[in-house]
Amino acid sequence: MNQIKNDDESLKEKLSQNSHGLKDISFGVTMTIGEYIIADPISDYINKHPDINLKITFGNTSELLKKLSEGVIDFALVEGYFPKDDYETLLFSKxxxxxxxxxxxxxxxxxxxxxxxxxxxxxxxxxxxxxxxxxxxxxxxxxxxxxxxxxxxxxxxxxxxxxxxxxxxxxxxxxxxxxxxxxxxxxxxxxxxxxxxxxHDFTFIWPKDTVFSEEIRAICEEIHPNAR
Incomplete structure (x- = not known):
């Protein structure tokens, strides 16, 4: 039920954004990834999508898992351990x-x-x-x-x-x-x-039951270093 509520709020926000020709993506990264790994792939993504607004949140793995469950962020790129049954995943790197x-x-x-x-x-x-x-x-x-x-x-x-x-x-x-x-x-x-x-794996994760799963996976695949 919590994810349904999160999706409902997110959908309302996205519909509002679309009427203004904008789109917001909110995602989290752990400290190591945010400070040393993500700059190049994110800069490529930004240059390819100048109309997209990005909100990047830093936090440790447990903090990002909490933000995912609360719907504060759409997906996360983490280095720590997480309950795999609760999330869709895409390997970023080893x-x-x-x-x-x-x-x-x-x-x-x-x-x-x-x-x-x-x-x-x-x-x-x-x-x-x-x-x-x-x-x-x-x-x-x-x-x-x-x-x-x-x-x-x-x-x-x-x-x-x-x-x-x-x-x-x-x-x-x-x-x-x-x-x-x-x-x-x-x-x-x-x-x-x-x-x-x-x-150890660096992994994109997002809630398994979100209605935006395909959209999130497409974004993660484009940020992936193999896409560069």
Missing amino acids: EEFVPVCSAKHAFKKKPKMIKDLFSERILIREPGSGTRNILERALALNNYSTNDFRHFIQVENMHAIISLIEKDCGITFLYKAAVSSGLQSGSLKIIPLDDFRVE
Whole structure:
């Protein structure tokens, strides 16, 4: 019933927009995707559709799921976990998730396994973020948790985490795409581990029972990097 109400409100808004020759699209992106991934495909979409008004919302995965259920946004591009039975989906990309530190960071002993990093200070995102969820699940597969690290700093901003890592304030686990510039410039380095190989999906999602499903899928397909 909640989705029917959301669709009804959205339909009234779209009909009103059409009478003025306009169209609004509201979607959400997680922090990593919004800051490091989406700019190029979105700019291409905007240039192809100059008459469309876009509302882009940033939030962690749990916040975006809530906004979807409330009808605040039409669809989302997320990196975290979500209940797959509740949503229509379209894979955007697969991204490598890696342990990272400053290029000048000196380990007391060269790490080879995850447990070798537990004496380090870890910088992590807040609970509910996709990055935090993926790290916690990857650790759990080896019967570890973030509590196994001796020290931690929780930061709710990706740029701040990367800046602190560049200043050698600890280690972190992030998508390779988010730290690509630091890796290329030589300020950051990946920590190679024998027991940590993680790839994760970036996925478009929208409510399964919305009447606008075909329209949303068409928009997502056009934003998709393969469409460029």
